[in-house]
Amino acid sequence: MKQFVAREHEIEPVPGLPGLLPEGEEMLWQGRPSARLVARHVLKNRWIAGYFVVLGVWALIGGLYDGRPLAGIVFSVAVLTALAAVVLGLLELFAFAVEKTTLYTITSRRVVLRFGVAFSMTLNLPFTQVNAVSIGKLGGKAGSIAIQLLPGHRMSWLVQWPHVRAWRLAEPEPGQICLADASAVADILVLAITQHAALASGHASLTQKAAPQRRLPPAIAAAE
Structure with missing residues (x-):
């Protein structure tokens, strides 16, 4: 899938795209993942916070049970609290960086994913x-969209993380994660794919008013 990946885009003629759109291709949507949703659903900050709370309670109860001085117990809890603050702060910082360095684009012919906190790249799909599109709900309108590619067109799951469906290591599915209104974006994407397929088949009479036929596979694992 090397022909679909570009690593150098410091100078973008169009934000989020590696080049100008060809004649006849239209931009339909652009957006970013939500840092708040990334921190919660991808980085699991609430679970990590809960883990530190359990450690703090354990240190408190254990210290009292062992008869340790109150000052020593307070010190242990304070150290755990400080460590928790550092870890959670780093997670929030990374989630913020993911939001700021990512830009998803849907055009009338393709999906473009520009991402990368340390090393930027653009994934052109x-x-x-595209073989199938799936959506996973994250509560309310929020959700993530995964794109299943035809056999023979894939790249490393680790390279795409976190912009990839969770636990699909053998057959990675790139995606648009943690969107504030995933259903609306999925409608745009499915309609664009439907229209593109119809035009490719010679059915150019299909209009924007045609209802998209959504056949979505099971919810994205990352949404759990």
């Missing part, structure tokens, strides 16, 4: 290589 033509509709002709």
Whole structure:
């Protein structure tokens, strides 16, 4: 899938795209993941916070049970609290960086994922290589969208993380994660794919008013 990946885009003629759109191709949507949703659903900050709370309670109860001085117990809890603050702060910082360095684009012919906190890259996914689209709800309108590619068109799961469906290591599915209104974006994407397929088949009479036929696989694992 090397032909779909670009690593150098410091100078973008169009934000989020590696080049100008070809004639006849239209931009339909652009957006970013929500840092708050990334921290909660991808980095699991609430679970980590809960883990430190359990450690703090354990240190308190254990210290009292062992008869340790109150000052020593307070010190232990304070150290755990400080460590928790550092860890959670780093997670929030990373989530913020993910939001600021990511830009998802849907055009009339493809999906473009520009991402990378340390090393930036652009993943170009033509509709002709898309096999299926799935959506996972994260509560309310929020959710993540995964794109299953045709066999033979894939790249490393680790390279795409966190912009990839969770636990699909053998068959990685790139995606648009932690969107504030995933259903609306999925409608745009599915309609664009449907129209592109119809035009490719010679059915150019299909209009924007045609209802998209959404056949979505099971929810994205990362949404759990």
